[in-house]
Amino acid sequence: MSDSCFAPAPVAAPASPRHPFDLQGRVALVTGCNTGIGAGIAVALAQAGADIVALNRSEASQTAAQVQALGRRFIAVQADLSDTAAIGDALAQVLAACGQVDILVNNAGIIRRADALDFTEEDWDAVMNTNLKSLFFLSQAVARHMLDCAARQGAQWQGGKIIHIASLLSFQGGVRVPSYTAAKSGVLGLTRLMANEWAGKGIHVNAIAPGYIETNNTEALRQDAGRAGEILQRIPAGRWGQPADLGGAAVFLASSAADYVHGHTLAVDGGWLAR
Ligand code: NDP
Numbered sequence: 001m002s003d004s005c006f007a008p009a010p011v012a013a014p015a016s017p018r019h020p021f022d023l024q025g026r027v028a029l030v031t032g033c034n035t036g037i038g039a040g041i042a043v044a045l046a047q048a049g050a051d052i053v054a055l056n057r058s059e060a061s062q063t064a065a066q067v068q069a070l071g072r073r074f075i076a077v078q079a080d081l082s083d084t085a086a087i088g089d090a091l092a093q094v095l096a097a098c099g100q101v102d103i104l105v106n107n108a109g110i111i112r113r114a115d116a117l118d119f120t121e122e123d124w125d126a127v128m129n130t131n132l133k134s135l136f137f138l139s140q141a142v143a144r145h146m147l148d149c150a151a152r153q154g155a156q157w158q159g160g161k162i163i164h165i166a167s168l169l170s171f172q173g174g175v176r177v178p179s180y181t182a183a184k185s186g187v188l189g190l191t192r193l194m195a196n197e198w199a200g201k202g203i204h205v206n207a208i209a210p211g212y213i214e215t216n217n218t219e220a221l222r223q224d225a226g227r228a229g230e231i232l233q234r235i236p237a238g239r240w241g242q243p244a245d246l247g248g249a250a251v252f253l254a255s256s257a258a259d260y261v262h263g264h265t266l267a268v269d270g271g272w273l274a275r
Contacts, residue, residue: 020257024049026158028254029094029101029142031081031134032108034061036215037165037243041105044247045254046072050103053094055079055138057108073098081108081134082126091141100149103161103254104142106135109183111217116178127179132186135164139194139205146203157202161254164191164207166265168272171209188265195263204262206253211269213241236271 018024028050033042042052043066051073054063057080067074075097079090094101109131112123139162146160167184168174174181187207194205212218212231222228222240232240249268252258267273 018256021251021255022049023103023251023255026050026102026254027053027098027100028103028105029053029055030105030107031055031138032057033063033105034058036217037210037213037246038105038107039063039066040243040246041107041250042067043070044244044251045103045105046070046074047247048251048255050254051075051098053077053098053101055081055090055094055108057081081138082129084129084133084137087134087137087141091138091145095145101142101145101160102158103163104139105163105165105250105254106138106187107165108134109165109217111177111180113176113220115176119178124179128183131180131183132190135187136190139164139190143194143198143203147201150202158256159259160203161258162194162198162203162205163250163253164205166191166207166209168209168211168267168269170207170265171273191265192263199262204253204258206258206261206263207265208246208249208253209265209267209269209273210246211235211241211267211272213243213245215243234272234275235269236275239270241268241270 023045028045030038030042032038033054034056042063046052046067047070052067054076056076056078064074077090077093079086110127112127150157164187166187169181170184170188191205191207198205246268249266
């Protein structure tokens, strides 16, 4: 063996100086981000460098100011996602405004509470349309757009990330929330199916399952002191979550740090499912 084998190798410049969580130059479309978890995720993605496009039912709120204060672009498009016929037009407006979507966060969701014996078809349809049907058809539309980008940009295309917001009720039955449990269980199935079909095309599909988070969605629950106390006692971390608690998981799944993660559901629940 010659001495030259031990000569120090020339130091190559790093292939990419980017931090793996850096989202600069990426555009994230977040549904229902005026409030709650969506707002927490939009701000976290903006902190990591992404520009934000909001697909909201109501008019823009504080989230716009928070994102802009971070020096990121914030574009809002209004759409009622319970009406899947509105999705094509909404996405066309989004693309006219920002050109390209790199990250989709399917966050918009509602809940209706009643015993399974009394549950109405109206409440069933409202929840399924918003929480599951729109998630599927918006993902389909965005995935088609991402594949167009891939075809046009070739090796320059950096891949697409789709993140679904699931729930503890994706794993557990719950009570008095039949359509919500069905929809959120379905979100898990679709996360796996989309990952199976799209991973090989450069689109990453994963989900986040939040635990009990203090938002409008859980306000009624929190007003029931007995039930709220029971929940708190069962959370190993000893507190309810805040919308900002979901930010790190979203940044991870949206970033190149998660480039080999497909079809996974990351629980952010203070340890609830560990119990
Ligand atoms: P919020 O009620 O604060 O947020 C829900 C968001 O969804 C709102 O911005 C709402 O918009 C939007 N939205 C609802 N319906 C539609 C629609 N038809 N079209 C467009 N946007 C719509 O609740 P959370 O932040 O808690 O919920 C966010 C997600 O997190 C949901 O998918 C929920 O199921 C999930 N989740 C929440 C948990 C929690 O403990 N809070 C636990 C597990 C999952 P608008 O303000 O205009 O009504």
